[in-house]
Amino acid sequence: MGPMSTAERQKRYRERALRDPDGTLLTRLQTMLSPTAAADLSRITMMTGQTRRLVVETALRELAKGLRAEETERRAFDRVGESIKSGRRLPRCGE
Numbered sequence: 648m649g650p651m652s653t654a655e656r657q658k659r660y661r662e663r664a665l666r667d668p669d670g671t672l673l674t675r676l677q678t679m680l681s682p683t684a685a686a687d688l689s690r691i692t693m694m695t696g697q698t699r700r701l702v703v704e705t706a707l708r709e710l711a712k713g714l715r716a717e718e719t720e721r722r723a724f725d726r727v728g729e730s731i732k733s734g735r736r737l738p739r740c741g742e
Contacts, residue, residue, distance in 0.1 A: 676703075 665673045
């Protein structure tokens with residue numbers, strides 16, 4: 648087999664690079680940030696010693712957790728509203 652082309656070498660590099668040290672498959676995220684957001688990200692990484700990847704992943708997980716909590720709360724309110732409209736009594740804890 649002859650020498651690899653640049654495209655083939657890049658493809659092999661990306662396949663290796665898209666795994667973290669534990670072997671977990673990673674997804675590439677490429678985005679543009681405003682100067683303010685980029686400065687915030689740099690400041691956070693310098694102050695915490697965390698990588699940009701870890702800072703972004705943590706922020707996304709926290710946001711998703713908050714959204715899940717809001718969704719759970721909204722569903723609970725919807726059930727209460729439906730119960731009131733229908734005249735049904737909601738079960739109490741332990742019933």
